[in-house]
Amino acid sequence: MKQEDMDWYQFQEVICEHFRALGADAQTNVTVEGVRTNHDVDILVRTKFLGQDITWVVEAKFWNSKVNKSHVLALRAIVDDIGADRGFIVSKKGFQSGATEAAQSSNVNLKTFEELKSETKDMVEGEIIKMYSKRLYLLEDRYWSHSKSLRIKYGLREDVWDYSMNFSGQLILAAARKAIMAAEDFRYPIVIESHQKEQQGQPVVHNFQQLQNWLNLNLNYFEEKLIEAEWAMYQNDDYSPDLVRTPEGETTISSMLAQAMYRAESDG
Template sequence: MSIPWKEYQEEAASLFRSLGLDANTDITVKGVRTNHDIDVLVKSQHVGFEITWLVECKYWKTRVSKLHVLALREIVSDVGADRGIILSEAGFQSGAIEAAHLTNVQVTSLAEISTSARNDIFSMRLRELFDRIEDCNDRYWNIPKKMRIEYGLRPDVGAIGYSGNHMIDLCRDLLSRAFRGVYPFNTEAIMALLIPSFQTVFNSPNEVVDAVEPLVSELEQKLVAYEAGNQA
């Protein structure tokens, strides 16, 4: 890959943006001890979790050494970032790989980070959705049955309609299967069969996220409507 270093840096930033993250190049970040110039600063844009990744782009013809890994580890610690990433297409010396092992500094290439970062992001989004649906469950069952019917959180006895309880069961089913990481899988939740055109076979974490996110958001909106109308 023969592109100038600056283009390599911009390509890295574009990759993170394609994953739904905020990525900016040539950023100075403030640490506890001093300021640090970072090639690419990556932050999350998703509600429910926050990440900060510091990315160093080593567009060199030689392999990256241990010293550069140790230096980035210090910067990550000083800034309080979640992860440091060193990108290199020429590879890494054995000492660099050893220095990064079992730490929050990752040594990788653009092609490799495309897969690993994507998996990390969707794993975090699955955990976020799980936390949100469990919060919905607690809020839902704290509402009297009569009020759940009045606010469209469940149908009246003998009627057919929206059911927050069934939505929670559907989301839990999809998320629990996604956490197992075995694809493809087929949901057997009753509610999935009652939602027009709802996907029942899932081939990847992003398909689960895309299906569960609107269900959780809809339930949250209904719960907020009840809470807003019944403030003490």
């Protein structure tokens, strides 16, 4: 439905549905208990990113006039009183200069509906990418904790003279890292080719949903291979991993390879 065809109720409900489509719990016309008093809010959004609970308050202003400073200050007070992480005012007609000034350097964001859809989608995708990156660190630490000879023996990589290219943990990790780099730069379509027979899914993704599908398929498959290999190691008394946690953000072997691959593609 186009914005010009909505009434205030539909405007509020469409905004709420946008957050639900992103996987959040969103409700309209909610009374929220604060430290000092209760507050009636248009839309309350609750979700979880990286294990942390997130709360957003959204005010939908379907007015034929611009939102003024007092409404921004009121939402700032609500956000502070209920301990919300962020507030949004979504306006049909925009904002007065005083409202814009009042929102600066605060956790209240002033948006049109189109801006809200674009920016919150990017925020959610960014948080999801962080989750995949964190998972990659854990998988890399497990993979590299085993010696090269054991990784070859238990099918986690090919021998240096083996060109069958059935499976290589390092190549899967590097391909996943490279794909994440491209997604962070919004460079779709993304070619995700690890040049091995056991790669899952399609080698080209055209949007974030397809990227998620590729990462889920391949990281789940990789983890399954790790579990099977580690169980076999344990049964054969070969299980002696050198487990060291890599600090998040530190460059790893796989990320160095991914960066080289990504630069080569970008330069090409």
